[in-house]
Amino acid sequence: ILNVEQSPQSLHVQEGDSTNFTCSFPSSNFYALHWYRWETAKSPEALFVMTLNGDEKKKGRISATLNTKEGYSYLYIKGSQPEDSATYLCASQPKTSYDKVIFGPGTSLSVIP
Amino acid sequence: GAVVSQHPSWVICKSGTSVKIECRSLDFQATTMFWYRQFPKQSLMLMATSNEGSKATYEQGVEKDKFLINHASLTLSTLTVTSAHPEDSSFYICSAREWGATYNEQFFGPGTRLTVL
Numbered sequence: 001i002l003n004v005e006q007s008p009q010s011l012h013v014q015e016g017d018s019t020n021f022t023c024s025f026p027s028s029n030f031y032a033l034h035w036y037r038w039e040t041a042k043s044p045e046a047l048f049v050m051t052l053n054g055d056e057k058k059k060g061r062i063s064a065t066l067n068t069k070e071g072y073s074y075l076y077i078k079g080s081q082p083e084d085s086a087t088y089l090c091a092s093q094p095k096t097s098y099d100k101v102i103f104g105p106g107t108s109l110s111v112i113p
Numbered sequence: 114g115a116v117v118s119q120h121p122s123w124v125i126c127k128s129g130t131s132v133k134i135e136c137r138s139l140d141f142q143a144t145t146m147f148w149y150r151q152f153p154k155q156s157l158m159l160m161a162t163s164n165e166g167s168k169a170t171y172e173q174g175v176e177k178d179k180f181l182i183n184h185a186s187l188t189l190s191t192l193t194v195t196s197a198h199p200e201d202s203s204f205y206i207c208s209a210r211e212w213g214a215t216y217n218e219q220f221f222g223p224g225t226r227l228t229v230l
Contacts, residue, residue, distance in 0.1 A: 004156070032216045034216075034217075036221075041223065042223060043117065043220075043223045043224075044206075044221040046219075049218060089157070093217050098217060099145075100147075100162070100217070101217055101219070102159075103149075103157040103158075105154070105155060105156045106156070
């Protein structure tokens with residue numbers, strides 16, 4: 001059974017603060033790692049797909065890193081804005097069943113103006 | 114681009130009735146669609162994978178006779194919760210994948226909140 005964990009469960013930061021959260025996944029059965037942003041009442045939106053150890057992806061103020069050997073990924077948000085408030089989901093795509101993704105429980109971020 | 118709609122966004126029904134949820138890819142052809150369920154404070158859990166024109170593949174523990182999935186066209190999949198009971202109350206969300214997607218990139222609908230009284 002694959003377990004994808006995320007921490008912290010929730011986070012409250014002040015506008016302008018930078019923040020980061022963690023996704024951990026089984027490193028022994030890894031094909032790709034996905035990050036999604038899910039705003040309330042909207043559809044989850046894909047942020048990144050990462051596959052290679054040491055990968056670093058960036059989209060505006062959001063970036064992510066990947067360590068496939070130890071099984072973790074970090075998502076960073078620089079200078080958080082209220083519009084960054086959302087739940088951030090990671091999902092691991094295992095190599096033994098790469099037709100599926102296994103989601104973590106998410107990190108809920110609230111950015112206080 | 115890559116928009117997925119889902120209807121209804123919420124539904125309340127009486128125990129014993131059936132509820133149908135539609136998932137549509139609006140601007141692309143979805144050869145594969147996925148149905149997930151999320152209970153409060155838990156992860157999105159995959160229920161089934163459906164490929165256009167063939168029977169859905171259900172995850173272990175998901176009753177195929179209770180959760181009927183139809184994927185009759187490249188833009189529409191439906192999930193019917195048959196004889197719904199209060200324990201089926203949950204958040205159901207679909208996603209769609211284009212043919213040829215390299216890393217199982219999925220585009221999600223906004224979800225359906227089902228409450229069974």
